[in-house]
Amino acid sequence: MDLVLHDVGPTEGEREAVDAVLGVPGSMWEGATERLSSDDHVARGGHAARRQRHLLVPILHAVQARAGWISPGALNYICRRLTIPPADAYGVASFYALFSLEPQAPAVAHICTDIACRDRGGDALCAEMERRLGPPGAADGEATWLESPCLGLCERAPGAMVSIAGAEPVEHSLAPADADTVADLLAGGPAPPVPHPQVPQAQDGQDGLRLLRRVGRVDPSSLDSYRAHGGYEALRAAVDLGPAGVIRELNDSQLLGRGGAAFPIGRKWEAVARNPRRPHYVICNADESEPGTFKDRVVLEHDPFATIEAMTIAGYATGAEYGYIYLRGEYPVAWERLVEAIVQARGRGYLGRDILAAGFAFDIELRRGAGAYICGEETALFNSIEGHRGEPRSKPPFPVDSGLFRRPTVVNNVETLINVLNIVREGGPRYAEIGTERSTGPRLFCLSGSVRRPGLYEAAMGITLRELLELAGGVPEGRTLRAVLLGGAAGRFMTPDELDVELSFEATREAGTTMGSGVVMVFDDAADLPAVLRRIASFFRDESCGQCVPCRVGTVRQEEALARLANGTGSAEQDIALLREIIVAMRDASICGLGQTAGDAVESALAKFDVFTDATGGGR
Amino acid sequence: MSRARQVAPPREVEITLNGEAVSATEGETILQVAKREGIEIPTLCWAKTLTPVNACRVCVVEVEGSRVLPPACARKVEDGMEVQTHSERVRHSRKMVLEFLASSVDVSTTPDVSRWIDEYDAAPQRYGPPAPAFTAGERDRLRAGHHVAPDGRHAATVKQPPKIDNDLYVRDYAKCILCYKCVQGCGTEWQNTFAIAVAGRGFDARIATEFASPLPDSACVYCGNCIAVCPTGALMFKSEFDRRQAGTWDEDRQQVTTTICTYCGVGCNLELHEQDNEIVKVTSPLDHPVTRGNLCVKGRFGFQFVQNRARPGEREGDAPPPPHAADGTGASGNGASGNGSGGHGPRGGGPPT
Numbered sequence: 024m025d026l027v028l029h030d031v032g033p034t035e036g037e038r039e040a041v042d043a044v045l046g047v048p049g050s051m052w053e054g055a056t057e058r059l060s061s062d063d064h065v066a067r068g069g070h071a072a073r074r075q076r077h078l079l080v081p082i083l084h085a086v087q088a089r090a091g092w093i094s095p096g097a098l099n100y101i102c103r104r105l106t107i108p109p110a111d112a113y114g115v116a117s118f119y120a121l122f123s124l125e126p127q128a129p130a131v132a133h134i135c136t137d138i139a140c141r142d143r144g145g146d147a148l149c150a151e152m153e154r155r156l157g158p159p160g161a162a163d164g165e166a167t168w169l170e171s172p173c174l175g176l177c178e179r180a181p182g183a184m185v186s187i188a189g190a191e192p193v194e195h196s197l198a199p200a201d202a203d204t205v206a207d208l209l210a211g212g213p214a215p216p217v218p219h220p221q222v223p224q225a226q227d228g229q230d231g232l233r234l235l236r237r238v239g240r241v242d243p244s245s246l247d248s249y250r251a252h253g254g255y256e257a258l259r260a261a262v263d264l265g266p267a268g269v270i271r272e273l274n275d276s277q278l279l280g281r282g283g284a285a286f287p288i289g290r291k292w293e294a295v296a297r298n299p300r301r302p303h304y305v306i307c308n309a310d311e312s313e314p315g316t317f318k319d320r321v322v323l324e325h326d327p328f329a330t331i332e333a334m335t336i337a338g339y340a341t342g343a344e345y346g347y348i349y350l351r352g353e354y355p356v357a358w359e360r361l362v363e364a365i366v367q368a369r370g371r372g373y374l375g376r377d378i379l380a381a382g383f384a385f386d387i388e389l390r391r392g393a394g395a396y397i398c399g400e401e402t403a404l405f406n407s408i409e410g411h412r413g414e415p416r417s418k419p420p421f422p423v424d425s426g427l428f429r430r431p432t433v434v435n436n437v438e439t440l441i442n443v444l445n446i447v448r449e450g451g452p453r454y455a456e457i458g459t460e461r462s463t464g465p466r467l468f469c470l471s472g473s474v475r476r477p478g479l480y481e482a483a484m485g486i487t488l489r490e491l492l493e494l495a496g497g498v499p500e501g502r503t504l505r506a507v508l509l510g511g512a513a514g515r516f517m518t519p520d521e522l523d524v525e526l527s528f529e530a531t532r533e534a535g536t537t538m539g540s541g542v543v544m545v546f547d548d549a550a551d552l553p554a555v556l557r558r559i560a561s562f563f564r565d566e567s568c569g570q571c572v573p574c575r576v577g578t579v580r581q582e583e584a585l586a587r588l589a590n591g592t593g594s595a596e597q598d599i600a601l602l603r604e605i606i607v608a609m610r611d612a613s614i615c616g617l618g619q620t621a622g623d624a625v626e627s628a629l630a631k632f633d634v635f636t637d638a639t640g641g642g643r
Numbered sequence: 644m645s646r647a648r649q650v651a652p653p654r655e656v657e658i659t660l661n662g663e664a665v666s667a668t669e670g671e672t673i674l675q676v677a678k679r680e681g682i683e684i685p686t687l688c689w690a691k692t693l694t695p696v697n698a699c700r701v702c703v704v705e706v707e708g709s710r711v712l713p714p715a716c717a718r719k720v721e722d723g724m725e726v727q728t729h730s731e732r733v734r735h736s737r738k739m740v741l742e743f744l745a746s747s748v749d750v751s752t753t754p755d756v757s758r759w760i761d762e763y764d765a766a767p768q769r770y771g772p773p774a775p776a777f778t779a780g781e782r783d784r785l786r787a788g789h790h791v792a793p794d795g796r797h798a799a800t801v802k803q804p805p806k807i808d809n810d811l812y813v814r815d816y817a818k819c820i821l822c823y824k825c826v827q828g829c830g831t832e833w834q835n836t837f838a839i840a841v842a843g844r845g846f847d848a849r850i851a852t853e854f855a856s857p858l859p860d861s862a863c864v865y866c867g868n869c870i871a872v873c874p875t876g877a878l879m880f881k882s883e884f885d886r887r888q889a890g891t892w893d894e895d896r897q898q899v900t901t902t903i904c905t906y907c908g909v910g911c912n913l914e915l916h917e918q919d920n921e922i923v924k925v926t927s928p929l930d931h932p933v934t935r936g937n938l939c940v941k942g943r944f945g946f947q948f949v950q951n952r953a954r955p956g957e958r959e960g961d962a963p964p965p966p967h968a969a970d971g972t973g974a975s976g977n978g979a980s981g982n983g984s985g986g987h988g989p990r991g992g993g994p995p996t
Contacts, residue, residue, distance in 0.1 A: 024835050027862035029853075095854050108862060109853035111830075114840030117851075120788025124854070160786070172788065394788055395844070412841065417697050417717060557792070565788045569821065569841075569848030571700050573736070576743035579799050579846045580770055587795035593771075601769065608739035611712045611732060612700040619711060 026106060028099045036190065037097040040089035044082050045075065045104055054103040072106040077428075079105060079410035083116050084352075084391055091131075091188035092123040107410075118412040118568075120394030121352050129188040130166040130209040133353070134200070137314045138512070138558050139177035139471045139544055142551065144199065148181055151202040166209040172396065172562055173314035173512075174198075174353050177471035177544070178221045178478045184353050185209055194355035217356050220325045221478035223495070233445050233457075233465050234438065235481045238325040243360050246367040249328040255373060257444040261336045262381040264447065269340040270296060273443070275451025277463045282308060282399075282436035283513075283539055283616070285528050288443070291433060294423035295341040298431035305337045305346035305385075306408075306427060306434045310392045310399040312351055313511035314562060315542035318467040319437040321479045323350070323357040326441075327364040331387060333440035335378065336447060338385035341433050345386060349404050352392040361389055396566035400615050401426075401434040403568065414568045415615035438467050438541075458484030462527035466538070470495045472545040473502060482526075489522035491543060502547035506632065510539025512559045513620035515627035536627070552634045553589040556625050560585050563621040574618025577609040581622060588635045595635055602629065656722040661729065673704055673715040673726055682728050685737065685759050687744075688822035689716035690872050692935045693832050696823045701740045701759075705730045712736055734763055741765040746773075747800045747846075749818045752876030752887075770798035776817070777803040783855035787844035799846065805884070808857040811865050811944045813884040814850075818877035821848055825869035825878060833937050838863040867943035871926060871936050882923045893918065901928075904942040909933060911942050922946045 033041065042048070048055040050062045053072065079101070086097045093116050102109045116122045134152060136145045152168040153159070161167040176182030176198035183200035185208040187193050195214050197204060204215065220239045224232060242248035249255070261269050274289035295303050307330055311319040323330060334346045350358055365387055368374045376384045390408055392398050398407045402416035405427045426432025442464055446454045455463045462484040468491055471477045475496025482491060488507060498504050507517040515536040517524065524534045531538050546555065560582035569575045584602050587593040606622030613619045628634050654669045660680060667676045672695075677684050688699040695717035703712035707725035712733060720726075727733060741760050745767035750756045760767070774797035782803055793799065805815035823841065830837050838861045842851040852861040870878040879887075886892035897918045904911040912931045916924040925943050929936040 024837060025862065027838075029856070029860065098853060108837030108840075110840040110842075110851065110861065111837055113851065113853040114842045117842040118787055118844050120786070120844075123786070125784065125786075160789075170789070561790075561792060564845060565790060567845040569843070569845040570696075571698050572740050572743050572820070573700050575821070575846055575848070576747050577739070579747070579793075580743065583770070583793045583795045583798065585795075586793050590794060592795060604735070604739060608736045608743075612703045612736040612740065613711070614697060614700075 024108065026102065026108065028103060028109060029095060031096040031099060033096045033100040034090065034094070036089050037086055037094065038100060040085040041082055041097070041100055041104060044078055044085050048104065054100055069106065072104065075105055076107060076410040077408060079107065079112065079115055080119075080393060080407060081390070083119075083122055084393060087122050088186070088188055088192035089190070091129040092125060092127045094126075105410075115410065115412050118395065119352075119392075120565075122393055126162040128161060128164050128167040130211075131186050132166070132168040132205045132209055133171035133174065133184040133186070134168055134205075135172070135174040135176065135180070135182040136170045136558070137173035137562065138508070138555050139173065139315055140181040141554070141558060143180040143472075144201075145181035148183070148200060148202060148205070152205070155202065155206065168205075171353070172565065173312065173316075175311055175317040175320045175351070177315055177317050177469065179218065180471065180477075184355070187211065196353075196355055217324065220321050222321065222480075223476045223478045224480060232481050234322070234441055234467055235479065237329065238321060238479075241326060243325050243327055244363055246328060246364070246371055246373075249326075253448075254328055255332055257447045258332050258335055258339075258373070258379065261339055261447045262379050266296060266340045266342065269336060269447060272446055272451035273340075276442075276446040276454040277451075277461075278439070278442055278446060278454070279462065279528060280435060281438040281442070281466070281541070283537075288435065288439060291423060291435075292337065292341050295343070295431045295433045298424065300424075300431055301342075302345065302430055303341050303343035304427045304430055304432040305334055305341065305343045306401075306404065306432060307334050307346065307348040307440055308399060308401065308404060308434050308436050309348055309350040309354075309357070310404060311354075311437070311540070312392075312396040312399055312566075313513060313540040313542060314559070315469055315471055315508065315511045315544045316540040317469050317471075318479055318541055320354050320357055322437055322441060322467075323354070324360055327357070327360045328368065329441045329444060330437055331361075331364055331368050331374070333443045334387060335373065335385050336443055337433055337435065337440065339378075339381075339383050341431075343433065344384045345388070347388050347390050347408055347427070349390045349392060349398070349408060351399075352394050358389070358391065365389060395568075396562075397568045397615075397617055400617060403615070404434070405432070412568070414570045415617075417614065459525070459527040459529070461529045466526065466541060468526075468541045468543050470543045470545070472508075473498050473504075473547040473550070474545045475499055484527045485525050485530075487523050487525055488517065488543070491526065492522065492545065495543075495545075498545060498547045502549065504545065505548050505550055506546045506552065506628070508542065508544040508546070508555075508624065510537040511542040511544075512562050512624055513537075513616070514539040514542060515623050516631060518631050537623075552628065552632060553585070556628055556634065557582065557585050557589055559624050563617070567617060567621070571612070571614045571618060573609045573612040574614070574621060577605050577613075577618065578621050581605050581609075581625065585625065599629055599635075602626075654722075656720055656724075658720050658722070658724040658726060660726050667720045669720070669722075671720050673706075673713075673718050673720060673724075673728075674702060676720055677704075677715060677726075677728055684715050684728055685755065686716055687753070687756075687820060687874050688824065690824055690874075691929050693824055693827050693872065696827070698823055699740065699744075699820065701737055701744075703733060703736050703740075704728050705733050738763040738765045742767045742770070744820050746770040746798050748820050748875070749802065749815075750820075750875065752818060752879075753820070753874060771796065773798055773800045773802060775802075776800075779804045779806075780855065782816070782847065782849055783842075783851060785843055785847040787847070790847065801849075806858075807881070807884075809859050809865070810881055811940075812867060812870055813879050813881055814858070815877050815879065815884070816849060818875045819850060820875055820877075821850070822874055824872040824874065825850060828868045828872045828937070829863075833935075834864070834866055834868050836862050836864050836866070839869070865940040865944060866938060867925075867940070868937045870943075871929075871938075880924045882921075886918075886923065892923075897923070904938070906939075906941040906945065911938055913938070913942055915946070921950050 174182040179198035182198040185195045241252045278288045279285040395413045398413040403413040407413040422432045468480045504519045564578040567574045584598045697714045702715040704715045705727040742765045802817045900915045911934045914926045927934040
């Protein structure tokens with residue numbers, strides 16, 4: 024391959040940003056501005072440079088944070104340093120919503136307009152931003168704003184994220200967000216304090232929480248505080264059990280993955296542990312982007328060491344020496360706290376060589392998503408870490424055989440991982456006593472929307488939807504319940520008559536619904552369901568990777584049909600029939616779970632509610 | 644040393660294809676077996692010479708026990724597999740894929756599609772009248788994760804003006820179904836030039852050079868191997884494009900002559916498509932052991948001398964020759980590919996006569 028670059032170089036700032044990740048170039052071949060003595064001997068680059076391809080997304084982040092956009096000159100320099108064809112790198116950069124490939128104001132406010140936030144102030148905030156700053160995405164001026172899909176701040180809606188590019192870039196999460204505070208942050212105002220986690224059970228002093236027992240009580244910036252609250256007891260117990268013992272306990276626990284697919288974690292770990300191909304990798308999937316989901320954020324912000332400890336156990340049990348946390352790009356607080364936690368764990372020997380003097384090594388690298396829901400799909404996540412577009416791969420082969428860098432890989436969600444700590448400490452059989460027979464253990468639920476006490480809740484599997492809503496105080500005074508969205512945008516709507524469904528894998532499956540990522544979003548009689556459905560359709564249209572036709576075009580056609588229904592143009596009967604046809608094809612023929620579930624919520628709403636004719640639906 | 648490593652011969656497997664027992668060889672795809680049995684499964688993104696990308700989903704089939712419909716082009720047969728190639732479920736997905744494509748992309752030059760649209764009762768017009776075309780370059784600037792909410796009156800399409808930025812071939816992305824074949828052919832699978840990639844996301848995804856810069860500024864070496872694998876005519880010889888625009892393209896009047904390229908000693912087979920005594924297109928057979936359908940700029944585009952009726956030096960006002968001249972020699976080696984890359988660029992000055 025010949026690298027064909029354009030005749031335009033990086034600015035000083037862009038060069039610094041790239042060099043901060045890769046180090047200064049060692050020769051003109053690699054992009055040095057002056058001839059170095061090494062240039063007289065050998066042209067470097069080649070394999071050594073291409074092996075660093077996996078740094079492409081971190082470098083793009085660095086340039087975006089420094090310059091506010093990815094310029095042609097910066098892209099050229101990146102391609103020179105990594106020996107990547109520029110068309111290829113452009114394809115990667117343009118895949119991610121957080122990268123701008125056109126000049127953009129350095130200060131950007133991302134305002135959440137997703138279903139939990141839009142009518143809880145998100146839409147009004149956007150209107151106010153437009154009044155103050157003009158249309159979204161302006162290039163001139165110092166500040167602009169953009170609409171954003173769910174920012175995972177649903178319990179304190181509306182959410183916003185502010186990023187300011189420059190030599191010392193800053194990022195803030197803000198919820199509930201108001202126009203004045205956003206304006207203040209855009210102007211460089213001080214960071215807002217991180218609010219106390221909204222975990223109502225803990226705030227009520229409820230004992231016996233397992234997954235959330237430290238949240239709000241432990242100092243997330245202190246390893247000592249973590250240890251004082253039982254931290255690293257599980258790792259010690261794991262080392263006593265030995266790798267095979269850990270997997271035995273996991274199998275006994277019958278823990279099923281909490282990321283959505285409900286795969287038995289013991290079998291997953293065992294398959295990787297036994298795979299003769301090396302190296303093995305452990306990945307923590309923290310790319311939490313399902314609208315309405317914020318559990319991973321709360322856990323990572325307020326108990327970051329728990330995930331690190333659980334990953335270390337995974338590394339020990341599966342023979343992996345290296346792990347990645349893939350954190351979604353819109354979680355600046357979780358990012359900072361994880362960075363700090365990893366440094367402390369390394370400093371105290373909980374990461375690195377010869378952990379606990381038990382003769383095993385493990386380390387963790389933190390990676391940041393860049394605005395792509397699809398990267399929560401495990402094979403898309405591999406591609407993203409490897410420096411490619413986040414497009415899902417065809418399965419088989421499955422990750423336990425061929426995952427990250429085509430090596431055996433364990434991928435687990437944050438919630439799944441922190442369950443491991445309890446299992447290892449108390450033993451698999453005891454853990455299996457919690458919950459139902461086939462869905463063991465506790466589960467996290469993200470309650471948002473029209474409930475008195477939105478927040479993160481923990482309950483044993485098998486709790487009914489009604490009990491859960493009661494825990495959260497039910498709908499506010501004077502309102503009546505209209506619908507519950509269970510499982511997020513890829514989940515399904517439930518009616519007030521279906522509240523007795525038991526929240527376990529088997530019972531939800533039998534009821535034709537899903538717990539998905541644990542989203543319980545409540546809509547009352549004032550909710551504009553047609554608008555909610557259109558926002559869900561718009562979300563999938565934006566987040567489809569575009570690889571396969573059913574999802575790429577189907578999500579567009581779904582949104583168009585819903586627009587006709589909401590506007591009262593065309594024949595409602597025909598459009599509803601058309602929607603059903605579209606949704607069946609997306610489910611049957613799409614490559615990955617995104618397309619397969621992109622019509623589920625719409626389909627369930629059409630089947631259960633008179634969305635487009637009911638007066639309270641705000642329809643025709 | 645111990646004896647040589649034994650490679651197990653591929654096993655025979657038995658599958659059920661539309662209710663009939665069929666034997667197949669382990670490692671074969673459902674598509675291969677169906678083809679052998681005389682069952683037509685439509686394909687668009689599949690090509691004999693490329694790794695399946697499973698993108699178009701028009702070849703999906705029903706496999707007993709599988710929750711979703713796997714693509715026949717990539718799914719390998721397994722012993723005992725029960726496959727339905729034309730069940731109701733399959734026909735529905737195929738119909739929808741054909742509707743989705745035909746309602747968003749110009750498929751007028753995609754072979755077989757109109758036949759399949761009839762066969763599967765697809766009705767692309769039911770999504771409404773097509774939305775107004777994008778202006779030149781507009782689609783290249785669409786940002787991932789953002790779009791203007793539709794009102795449903797029009798069906799979104801990828802309609803846009805063709806990109807004509809060189810004299811050898813045209814990129815008419817209004818006809819692109821995003822099958823990834825050109826990217827594969829340009830990249831790791833054959834040419835290793837990497838001039839193009841998929842950019843953007845979702846419905847706004849498109850094939851692009853970096854920052855959508857014109858082809859002559861890109862890494863393109865004008866081998867035309869992307870044209871060879873393009874299933875829709877989105878990538879087209881300029882000579883074909885111009886004739887189609889003028890209404891003079893007529894395949895019934897064309898004759899294909901197979902010959903061997905005279906530029907070097909590799910021995911690539913050329914198929915010269917001739918109409919009205921002019922070469923209008925050059926291809927190479929996909930099953931040819933030397934080329935596997937691929938050529939270099941000389942074999943692909945270096946044919947103008949054959950029909951250059953004026954003697955050298957007699958052409959009007961042709962000194963110096965214009966950049967990116969239609970004969971593909973001289974200009975593209977320096978100006979068009981920009982890098983003077985070895986191997987594939989046209990170095991031989993003129994025709995070897």
